[in-house]
Amino acid sequence: MTLTVDERLIGICKGAKVIIEVAPEYGFGEFGSGEHIPPGAKLHFDVEIMSVKGSPPEPDLFRSKDLNGDGFLDKEELDAFYKKVGRKFNPRIFWHEDEDKDGRISWHEFSGPKGANPAGEEEL
Numbered sequence: 001m002t003l004t005v006d007e008r009l010i011g012i013c014k015g016a017k018v019i020i021e022v023a024p025e026y027g028f029g030e031f032g033s034g035e036h037i038p039p040g041a042k043l044h045f046d047v048e049i050m051s052v053k054g055s056p057p058e059p060d061l062f063r064s065k066d067l068n069g070d071g072f073l074d075k076e077e078l079d080a081f082y083k084k085v086g087r088k089f090n091p092r093i094f095w096h097e098d099e100d101k102d103g104r105i106s107w108h109e110f111s112g113p114k115g116a117n118p119a120g121e122e123e124l
Contacts, residue, residue: 022042067080
């Protein structure tokens with residue numbers, strides 16, 4: 001399995017120094033590049049990690065659909081949300097998500113992107 005340069009850097013900490021080798025077929029291949037990179041050259045990059053950025057937060061579609069902020073989604077909220085974004089609400093999705101069949105979808109029942117914490121619970 002061949003990894004991209006980005007994939008090779010996953011898990012490397014700030015301040016680390018690594019050497020990344022790039023096979024010719026993923027570099028300049030059989031043609032090379034000008035007078036400095038001959039055909040079929042394996043490229044070597046000395047890399048020092050100067051900073052590390054965290055991943056962007058997962059979108060929280062649950063909270064964006066929970067229009068009244070009560071920590072549950074009901075059919076009326078979902079219908080209103082889908083109208084707002086120009087789509088038609090499909091009640092079959094609601095009944096699929098409402099695992100305990102109490103007429104509302106809790107944060108735990110919701111299968112879409114919902115962030116790291118249940119609605120109403122602050123991050124520590």
